[in-house]
Amino acid sequence: MIYLNQTYELLAGGFHAGNRSWNKRHTEIDNCFKLYQLTEGNVHVCSDQDDFTLEKGKMYFINGSKLSKQYCKESFSTHWIHFLPKDLMIYQGLLNLPAVVEIETNGISFIGLEQHIDMLLNxxxxxxxxxxxxxxxxxxxxxxxxxxxxxxxDITATSTKIYRLEPAMRYMHANYKDTIHLKELACMCNVSPNYFHKIFKQTFKITPTNYIILLRMNSALQLLKDNGVTIKEIAFELGFTDNAHFCKTFKKYYGITPGEYQRNQNNILL
Structure with a gap:
């Protein structure tokens, strides 16, 4: 029997209408993969080498690790999702792709998907x-x-090092709310802490510590959708030592406070 496992984690998504105020530079939270399908206007997505214009009616895959900034000159509306593969070979394969790839939309669309995204995030x-x-x-x-x-x-180029990292990656996804030390992650992979840190960053373009924060921040988005839970409760739920530390980290990653996101989440494109 072949077990077909779920291989992707939905981080955030929805439908957004914006204007020239949408102007953001790359932060660690962008180190994921994105799908945009514009219904009106256009937006600009930049890497260190190029400025890509995303156009109405087309679907795009965006390699967030290669972004430098995103902005809009006039106005736009778009369907969007952010996701991470759980399969490490797919993860590294996607990292090897260009910053932006146009996707052939024959037979696929975001139309009708908004309700399912909303259901999953709520x-x-x-x-x-x-x-x-x-x-x-x-x-x-x-x-x-x-x-x-x-x-x-070609997303098949991969490193043998990735298989060595798999136990640590699985552990981080299961325990990101807890305190995780570099030494214990390295021990799971039978390497020294310094070497583990080096090959992790080389492979995933992010440090182990920032990857754990990335998982916590994306979990925070979902928890903030529940108005019955306080920001302080969310902070401790996600393993932060105090509310102020959580709020400072959230604003660093998203550019707004948790309270601002909770009040305006339906009008925000991350």
């Missing part, structure tokens, strides 16, 4: 069956995009 209000169906819809879109990327781009 899962306390849906049944188990609705949750499973929503996962299948969102995962089908991501999987189709990845399949088309493998056809148009």
């Amino acid at each position: 899962s306390t209000k849906i049944s188990s069956w609705e949750y499973v169906l929503s996962i299948m819809h969102v995962q089908a879109l991501i999987q189709t995009v990845i399949t088309r990327l493998t056809k148009d781009c």
Whole structure:
């Protein structure tokens, strides 16, 4: 029997209408993968080498680790999702792609997907069956995009080092809310802490510490959707020593405070 495991983690997503005030530089929170499909206007996505114009009606894969900034000159609206692969080979393969890749949209679209994204990010209000169906819809879109990327781009180049990192990656995804020391992650991979830090950053373009913070910050977005939970409770839930530390970290990554996000989340494109 072959077990088909879920291979992608949905971080955030939805529908957003914006204007020239949408102007953001790269932060650690951008070290994920993004799908945009514009319905109006256009936006600019920049790497260190190029300035890409995303156009109405087209779907784009964006390699967040290669972004330097994103901005809009006039106005735009877009469907969007941010995700991370759980499979390390896919993860590193996507990291090897250009900053922006246009996706052939024949047979795939965000149309009708908004409700499933919303259900997953606000899962306390849906049944188990609705949750499973929503996962299948969102995962089908991501999987189709990845399949088309493998056809148009070579994402097969990978390092043998990635297999050595797998135990640590699995542990971080399962325990990111707890205090995790570099030494214990290195021990899981049978390497020294310095070498583990070096090959992790080389492979995933982010340090182990910042990767854990990335997981915490994306979890914070979902927790902040529940108005019945205080920001202080969320801070301790995610392993922060105090509320002020959590708020400072959240603003560093997203450019706004947790309270501002909680009040205006439906009008924000991260």
